[in-house]
Amino acid sequence: MSMLSSMGGGAEWLLGYLIPFLFVLTIVVFFHELGHFWVARRCGVRVVAFSIGFGPEIVGFNDRHGTRWKLSAIPLGGYVKFLGDDNAASAPDRDGLSQMSEAEKKVSFFHKSVGARAAIVAAGPIANFILAIVIFSALFMTVGRQVTTPRVDSIQAGSAAEKAGFQPHDLILSIDGTPIESFGDMQRIVSASADVPLSVEIDRGGERRTLSATPDRREITDTFGNVHRIGVLGISRSTGAGEVTTQRFGPVEAVGLAGKEVWFIVDRTFSYLGGVITGRESADQLGGPIRIAQVSGQVATFGIGALLQLAAVLSVSIGLLNLFPVPLLDGGHLMFYAIEALRGRPLSDRAQEVGFRIGLALVLMLMLFATWNDILNISKS
Incomplete structure (x- = not known):
């Protein structure tokens, strides 16, 4: 059975699955990148681009600070590109960095202190956790439990x-x-x-x-x-x-309950991953974009509150995933900065390049594995 036919045809797939999926993912990605953007601006870093999605630009505009805000063709993530970045993964543009003027160095991400760079990188996952707490708090105060x-x-x-x-x-x-x-x-x-x-x-x-x-x-x-x-x-x-x-709860109690909800998701995520490593849990429960789209469409049938709750859960998951010490992810950058702080100097360009390649390979393998799981689960439905 094909994915399209299992989802009931093109129109139903568009309205029932794709739109809820884009709604949930766009909220989560936007706030993740907004965390990077907000802290970068306050650290005096020039932000070249703020993109929701990857690939060719569909529509965009420049703000008064020169940042290009854009919506791109592949809606599976996003990025903030700083002055001195070579690509969306914030790999340094070594040639460009060596040719920068003194004025450009003052607003370049890679010329900031290791503490400032770490704060900018960590701000993305932190924004995800904050978003989840805000959503859960709002639901506890309005919809209740x-x-x-x-x-x-x-x-x-x-x-x-x-x-x-x-x-x-x-x-x-x-x-x-x-x-x-x-x-x-x-x-x-x-x-x-x-x-x-x-x-x-x-x-x-x-x-x-x-x-x-x-x-x-x-x-x-x-x-x-x-x-x-x-x-x-x-x-x-x-x-x-x-x-x-x-x-229904008041603001203070709702925030406390939201914090417990976020911690529950984090704790259970680590428990599941630990079970996969030890063989107690099966890795076939790991899902990718197709599974998220499917679940988004299913949850949307229960209303906007349920869809927002899914966005909160996904926000915690993405924030947590990005903190894993894998080069290419935010956690990998933080790992490099921690090594730099301990050594008093950054790792060599070669070491960082090898790290990014390993990280890219790991991320691609995880995406392929998760997508394969998605296809298998849909074919069984």
């Missing part, structure tokens, strides 16, 4: 919950020390903890007890036909009238 008391109503026979000794009417208080305020909190932790022993504190008739439970790994198919391998305890909760309430 659905809360179902984390009480056990029934237990599946032979399930991990039965083996652990759960009983109906148990109230779940915490898991591995993390307070549980709703049934959804419990589900999120359990789903990401397949085959991992969990220490669950419960209230049983006013008496506190601690149970050890290891969620079973199961394949679950969602309403869109996507298959997920998640952890399951085998506990169910009634969702009848009056069982679910909606809580």
Whole structure:
């Protein structure tokens, strides 16, 4: 089955998948690059170009500082190009740098202190985390959060919950020390903890007890036909009238909850990657642009709030990915700057060139692997 036919034809693919995908990705990329741009300006660096997308320019304009703001043809990222950059990855233009005037050196990225360069590079991922906190905070204040008391109503026979000794009417208080305020909190932790022993504190008739439970790994198919391998305890909760309430929060509490949400995503991302390395998790859950487009279209059916929530999750993921110490990514640049700070001088041009080539190869391999996973998942749907 082709991707286009599986998505229901060209018009449906455009309206149902491409537009939500571009909406989500553009928000995330714009704020990432805006972080680089904003700090660069405050460090006195001349910004040559601010691009959403790669490749040929579709439309653009110059601002009063001489920066070219443009929308480019390939909408899979973006970049900010500084004076002295050779390309969108901020590799130095050695010939251009050697011919700069003193006035140009004062506004060149590569002539700034290592601290200023590190701040400019780190600002992109930091902007992603800030964006996620802003979106989550706004959603907690406006849409709110659905809360179902984390009480056990029934237990599946032979399930991990039965083996652990759960009983109906148990109230779940915490898991591995993390307070549980709703049934959804419990589900999120359990789903990401397949085959991992969990220490669950419960209230049983006013008496506190601690149970050890290891969620079973199961394949679950969602309403869109996507298959997920998640952890399951085998506990169910009634969702009848009056069982679910909606809580809205004030600004301070909403920001605190948003920070916890961001940390949860970061923690679970590292947990999953650690599981892939140790063989506990399968790497086929890694997705690329096609998967993001598919999920964006599916989430968009639930409304703008759900789409913004996806943008927040994606923003955290992109911010975190960019901090990995891989040359070509922001984390790779920060690694080079840390070495420069320790040595008192930068790595040689040759060493940096080799590093960028290795980084490019790693990034391309990851993209190809993720895209292959996307194609396989779509062909199965």
